[in-house]
Amino acid sequence: MKFTLKIWRQAGPQDLGKLETHSIDGISPHMSFLEMLDVLNERLIREGKEPVAFESDCREGICGACGLFINGRAHGPEEGITTCQLHMRSFKDGDVIYIEPWRAKAFPVIKDLIVDRSAFDRIMRSGGYISVNTGSAPEANSTPVPKEVAEEAFDAATCIGCGACVATCKNASAMLFVAAKVSHLALLPQGKVERKQRVARMLQTMDTEGFGACTNTGACEAECPKKISISHIARLNREHILSSLT
Amino acid sequence: MKLNSNIPEGPIEQKWSRRKFELKLVNPANKKKFHILVVGTGLAGASAAASLAELGYNVSVFCYQDSPRRAHSIAAQGGINAAKNYQNDGDSVWRLFYDTVKGGDFRAREANVYRLAELSVNIIDQCVAQGVPFARDYGGYLANRSFGGAQVSRTFYARGQTGQQLLLGAYGALNRQIDRGKVRCYPRHEMLDLVVVDGRAKGIVARDLVSGRIRTFAGHAVVLATGGYGNVYYLSTNAMGSNCTAAWRSYKRGACFGNPCFTQIHPTCIPVSGHYQSKLTLMSESLRNDGRVWVPLKKGDTRPPHQIPEEERDYFLERKYPSFGNLVPRDVAARSIKEVCDEGRGVGHTGLAVYLDFAQAIQEQGREAIEQKYGNLFEMYEKITATDPYKEPMQIYPAVHYTMGGLWVDYNLMTTVEGLFALGECNFSDHGANRLGASALMQGLADGYFIIPYTIGGYLAQLGMKPVEENHPAFEDAKKSVEKQLEKLLSIRGEKPVDEIHRQLGKIMWDQVGMARSKEGLEKAIEEIQKLREEFWHNVRLPGQKDQLNLELEKAGRVADFLELGELIAIDALHREESCGGHFRVEHQTEEGEAKRNDEKFAYVAAWEYQGKDKKPKLHKEKLEFEYVELAQRSYK
Numbered sequence: 055m056k057f058t059l060k061i062w063r064q065a066g067p068q069d070l071g072k073l074e075t076h077s078i079d080g081i082s083p084h085m086s087f088l089e090m091l092d093v094l095n096e097r098l099i100r101e102g103k104e105p106v107a108f109e110s111d112c113r114e115g116i117c118g119a120c121g122l123f124i125n126g127r128a129h130g131p132e133e134g135i136t137t138c139q140l141h142m143r144s145f146k147d148g149d150v151i152y153i154e155p156w157r158a159k160a161f162p163v164i165k166d167l168i169v170d171r172s173a174f175d176r177i178m179r180s181g182g183y184i185s186v187n188t189g190s191a192p193e194a195n196s197t198p199v200p201k202e203v204a205e206e207a208f209d210a211a212t213c214i215g216c217g218a219c220v221a222t223c224k225n226a227s228a229m230l231f232v233a234a235k236v237s238h239l240a241l242l243p244q245g246k247v248e249r250k251q252r253v254a255r256m257l258q259t260m261d262t263e264g265f266g267a268c269t270n271t272g273a274c275e276a277e278c279p280k281k282i283s284i285s286h287i288a289r290l291n292r293e294h295i296l297s298s299l300t
Numbered sequence: 301m302k303l304n305s306n307i308p309e310g311p312i313e314q315k316w317s318r319r320k321f322e323l324k325l326v327n328p329a330n331k332k333k334f335h336i337l338v339v340g341t342g343l344a345g346a347s348a349a350a351s352l353a354e355l356g357y358n359v360s361v362f363c364y365q366d367s368p369r370r371a372h373s374i375a376a377q378g379g380i381n382a383a384k385n386y387q388n389d390g391d392s393v394w395r396l397f398y399d400t401v402k403g404g405d406f407r408a409r410e411a412n413v414y415r416l417a418e419l420s421v422n423i424i425d426q427c428v429a430q431g432v433p434f435a436r437d438y439g440g441y442l443a444n445r446s447f448g449g450a451q452v453s454r455t456f457y458a459r460g461q462t463g464q465q466l467l468l469g470a471y472g473a474l475n476r477q478i479d480r481g482k483v484r485c486y487p488r489h490e491m492l493d494l495v496v497v498d499g500r501a502k503g504i505v506a507r508d509l510v511s512g513r514i515r516t517f518a519g520h521a522v523v524l525a526t527g528g529y530g531n532v533y534y535l536s537t538n539a540m541g542s543n544c545t546a547a548w549r550s551y552k553r554g555a556c557f558g559n560p561c562f563t564q565i566h567p568t569c570i571p572v573s574g575h576y577q578s579k580l581t582l583m584s585e586s587l588r589n590d591g592r593v594w595v596p597l598k599k600g601d602t603r604p605p606h607q608i609p610e611e612e613r614d615y616f617l618e619r620k621y622p623s624f625g626n627l628v629p630r631d632v633a634a635r636s637i638k639e640v641c642d643e644g645r646g647v648g649h650t651g652l653a654v655y656l657d658f659a660q661a662i663q664e665q666g667r668e669a670i671e672q673k674y675g676n677l678f679e680m681y682e683k684i685t686a687t688d689p690y691k692e693p694m695q696i697y698p699a700v701h702y703t704m705g706g707l708w709v710d711y712n713l714m715t716t717v718e719g720l721f722a723l724g725e726c727n728f729s730d731h732g733a734n735r736l737g738a739s740a741l742m743q744g745l746a747d748g749y750f751i752i753p754y755t756i757g758g759y760l761a762q763l764g765m766k767p768v769e770e771n772h773p774a775f776e777d778a779k780k781s782v783e784k785q786l787e788k789l790l791s792i793r794g795e796k797p798v799d800e801i802h803r804q805l806g807k808i809m810w811d812q813v814g815m816a817r818s819k820e821g822l823e824k825a826i827e828e829i830q831k832l833r834e835e836f837w838h839n840v841r842l843p844g845q846k847d848q849l850n851l852e853l854e855k856a857g858r859v860a861d862f863l864e865l866g867e868l869i870a871i872d873a874l875h876r877e878e879s880c881g882g883h884f885r886v887e888h889q890t891e892e893g894e895a896k897r898n899d900e901k902f903a904y905v906a907a908w909e910y911q912g913k914d915k916k917p918k919l920h921k922e923k924l925e926f927e928y929v930e931l932a933q934r935s936y937k
């Protein structure tokens with residue numbers, strides 16, 4: 055297969071950046087999207103040019119490191135997958151493909167397609183955990199958790215922190231990301247103790263990090279590779295109301 | 301140098317309690333005067349850093365990813381073992397200990413393995429308290445599944461994302477300590493050297509991967525939890541960035557490397573599809589609970605699977621190993637798969653695949669039950685191969701997955717460099733020559749949550765309170781040598797991209813140092829690796845500079861180390877004139893083609909000591925005593 059690639063190149067955070075055009079040929083439909091970029095990079099290196107900087111690690115949809123805006127969509131045209139799980143068979147021979155980084159004020163570009171998502175870590179540090187010291191845990195089966203509750207908590211907990219929700223949201227809100235964690239922990243008996251402070255602190259950090267407000271458009275849910283449901287945002291809102299009642 | 305495994309006296313059930321009592325304690329008020337560097341934020345590193353900070357130590361933690369949450373542990377799928385015996389099916393600490401020693405083909409240290417089994421139960425308690433959403437049954441109690449090499453059901457799981465959920469638990473614990481100011485976190489920092497002062501580990505050199513700045517960090521002790529070295533084979537199930545650099549550079553500073561040739565090839569991975577392939581994807585071992593492995597009876601049978609009638613199929617694992625069936629340990633399964641493919645009975649367009657078939661399970665239990673158990677794995681398979689495993693059997697083939705070998709550590713998890721500890725996959729300790737499924741997560745967390753917090757205290761207490769020595773010239777020396785290496789790499793300006801050389805190395809390793817090893821092949825591999833290394837240092841081509849984000853430069857440093865480690869693996873494999881676990885020497889097999897150990901000569905850990913560039917490393921032997929599990933030929937028939 056053959057493609058024309060329009061790739062965002064930006065030397066550093068201060069650089070203005072621009073789209074650069076490359077054509078690429080001899081691509082197998084079974085190749086993953088990132089393998090296609092590997093092929094391009096090997097060629098650029100041989101030609102003495104700078105390869106395109108992009109991030110990936112697990113290449114199986116779980117670490118959340120990869121994340122490209124492809125033809126105007128986070129993680130590309132397919133649903134329920136990360137960029138590393140996208141294959142070239144999802145494109146037509148001869149397609150023009152636009153490849154850009156996540157764009158959000160809270161995610162500044164570091165280089166080319168790599169952005170700084172450390173704001174997510176700072177949100178998580180603001181109480182996105184259960185405070186239990188090593189060694190002080192009770193016997194695991196002492197608190198049964200209804201299967202449906204455990205399953206729902208699990209669904210929320212599968213968020214991989216990729217940032218596609220933010221990149222997709224017109225307000226660059228991190229609400230789905232925050233809601234996933236709040237919901238996961240609020241559902242479980244172990245997480246209930248700290249639920250009030252947790253939601254308040256996490257939301258506050260979300261604001262100070264420069265993420266926008268949620269206006270319930272639901273775009274995040276549609277592009278989330280883990281299909282995290284916006285019903286978790288509703289739970290977050292309930293938790294938030296609860297936290298302001300004393 | 302003399303190896304001292306430092307195993308406590310007394311009966312095996314009491315060894316760990318005894319050690320905890322023997323270890324000197326650091327006064328609670330003094331803990332804040334110590335600074336510990338933890339490299340790695342996977343299960344082992346994150347759990348260690350959090351637990352040490354909870355105790356009051358100051359901790360700095362490093363990882364090469366942009367966030368600690370992305371460490372490779374996140375990818376673990378199937379589950380984590382623990383001897384809870386919730387199923388009432390005869391499990392016990394003793395049985396988990398026994399299974400692990402036997403599964404490791406009698407090449408692990410009994411005392412360590414017993415402690416691991418003992419601590420396994422605490423891990424589950426800890427993780428549940430952190431909010432890890434393990435699978436539960438309808439009564440709300442924790443559910444279990446079975447894994448290879450065991451006849452009890454002791455594996456706890458969170459669908460096919462157990463590693464993710466456990467890591468997020470540990471990441472939460474770590475975040476809590478960062479929030480409290482007890483841990484400083486350095487993501488996008490890669491450790492490139494160890495600083496040793498008067499024989500003790502006192503710091504590290506790391507490169508800030510964004511600015512390219514080389515920095516030194518000083519501490520009272522250094523803990524490595526940097527994962528395994530499977531990527532020496534280029535293609536593996538490991539993450540793209542998984543590397544041996546921290547461990548290897550510590551080896552060059554005096555830490556012995558234990559059993560490097562004990563590498564694990566996982567039987568069930570998605571087969572290679574083309575030369576451009578960048579990594580391989582595991583299909584969790586848990587699938588062998590319900591999936592049946594088969595190939596056509598006849599050679600060269602190209603009919604699609606559903607057209608091959610039952611009587612013309614060979615369910616070879618069930619046939620060869622009736623009592624364990626599809627759940628034989630990984631090394632046994634992987635070799636059997638290779639064997640049938642070598643006979644020409646492999647399937648798929650390359651002939652290098654076998655079927656993993658769920659038809660019977662779906663018929664018996666219904667599609668929904670199978671979906672509940674393996675839904676995300678089936679999805680993952682379909683996304684990669686574009687075929688639906690609910691309708692057509694999966695095609696699978698073995699791939700490099702895990703490394704049992706690693707830095708040699710004593711019972712306290714300290715390497716041969718004082719003050720340098722190694723945890724998780726980066727040490728050699730508990731799995732002998734073959735790791736059982738769902739035991740790596742268990743080991744990483746046991747090391748990090750429950751062992752290092754005690755043993756490091758013992759070390760620090762006898763070290764005494766002295767300020768860190770960041771002005772010692774050893775720091776500047778190490779920093780200079782790192783800078784020199786980076787400059788050298790960038791100055792070569794040859795022809796070949798790093799990946800091309802890495803692929804070449806991978807091919808040598810897979811062909812000669814993979815599932816079947818021979819004297820001739822290993823000797824050839826050593827020669828070829830040396831040549832390739834030579835070529836690398838004259839002909840690698842790197843773009844860019846060192847004082848900027850430069851992904852190729854990062855890779856080049858890692859591949860430079862793999863090119864040395866690969867040779868050590870081959871040397872170790874050549875010296876071990878026996879077959880055991882994942883190490884299969886064709887010269888040493890039983891009549892039925894099973895691994896044949898030589899306990900008289902090789903019941904020891906091979907710990908290799910670096911002797912200098914291009915010099916043959918020195919072999920030290922730690923003799924293994926089996927007092928509790930009787931040395932026997934493994935049998936899964």
Ligand SMILES: Cc1cc2nc3c(=O)[nH]c(=O)nc-3n(C[C@H](O)[C@H](O)[C@H](O)COP(=O)(O)OP(=O)(O)OC[C@H]3O[C@@H](n4cnc5c(N)ncnc54)[C@H](O)[C@@H]3O)c2cc1C
Pocket residue numbers: 339340341342343344345362363364365368370371372373374375376377378379380462463489490491492525526527528537538539542543545546582584701702723724725726737738739740741742744
């Ligand atoms: C696909 C897959 C599935 C698996 N499934 C299971 C399973 O179901 N059950 C099971 O028990 N085991 C499983 N395993 C094995 C298990 O996941 C690993 O052995 C284990 O997670 C390793 O944990 P770790 O903490 O030792 O290292 P890792 O999780 O690999 O973490 C290494 C850390 O070190 C850091 N690091 C590495 N080098 C450097 C450096 N030079 N400088 C700075 N930081 C560095 C990394 O950034 C990372 O934070 C699986 C493995 C794979 C590949």
Ligand code: SF4
Pocket residue numbers: 212213214215216217218219220230231234277278279280281282
């Ligand atoms: S909620 Fe979904 S899109 Fe957002 S970070 Fe998590 S996984 Fe990614």
Ligand code: FES
Pocket residue numbers: 109110111112113114115116117118119120121136137138139
């Ligand atoms: S590289 Fe890990 S999710 Fe894509």
